[in-house]
Amino acid sequence: MSTPEKKARIYFAGSIRGGREDLEIYKELITYLQTKGTVLTEHIGLDDLDDLNKEKKRTDVDIWERDMEWLYSCDVIVAEVTRPSLGVGYELGIAEKIRKRVILLFRDDTGKQCSAMLTGNAHFKERITYTKVATACEQLDALL
Numbered sequence: 001m002s003t004p005e006k007k008a009r010i011y012f013a014g015s016i017r018g019g020r021e022d023l024e025i026y027k028e029l030i031t032y033l034q035t036k037g038t039v040l041t042e043h044i045g046l047d048d049l050d051d052l053n054k055e056k057k058r059t060d061v062d063i064w065e066r067d068m069e070w071l072y073s074c075d076v077i078v079a080e081v082t083r084p085s086l087g088v089g090y091e092l093g094i095a096e097k098i099r100k101r102v103i104l105l106f107r108d109d110t111g112k113q114c115s116a117m118l119t120g121n122a123h124f125k126e127r128i129t130y131t132k133v134a135t136a137c138e139q140l141d142a143l144l
């Protein structure tokens, strides 16, 4: 009997307190990523963060401890960085320090540029620039 293949543990990073303007995009990306593995941070795609894991009832210390455990233990981080977020920037800084694989997603239809701290950084060499989520998913498919 063959052993079942281990599902990839995916840490999806996206803005929460930095602003929820891209929520619909996060939802689509998370739904796609769930076909590729277990998305640890699926709460990032919820309309109401209270729905799934009582995010609003957690203390900030609980959130930070849980997310650090997920960040250190995941197989890959997929970060949607179009909407700037202090939390996502912090997670990516740690990812670089612990040499965790990161795939960055950035939309090219906003007239904004991605931070040079990411685009100038050799650790973040896997970058997807996209307009439509379907295109981003096609490119993710080639990487995951």
Ligand SMILES: O=c1[nH]c(=O)n([C@H]2C[C@H](O)[C@@H](COP(=O)(O)O)O2)cc1CO
Binding pocket: 012, 013, 014, 015, 016, 017, 018, 019, 041, 044, 055, 063, 067, 085, 086, 087, 088, 091
């Ligand atoms: O309630 C939360 N839950 C949570 O998982 N995070 C993590 C995951 C996200 O990738 C990132 C978002 O950071 P920020 O809230 O600064 O935009 O931080 C952040 C918050 C709130 O800061």
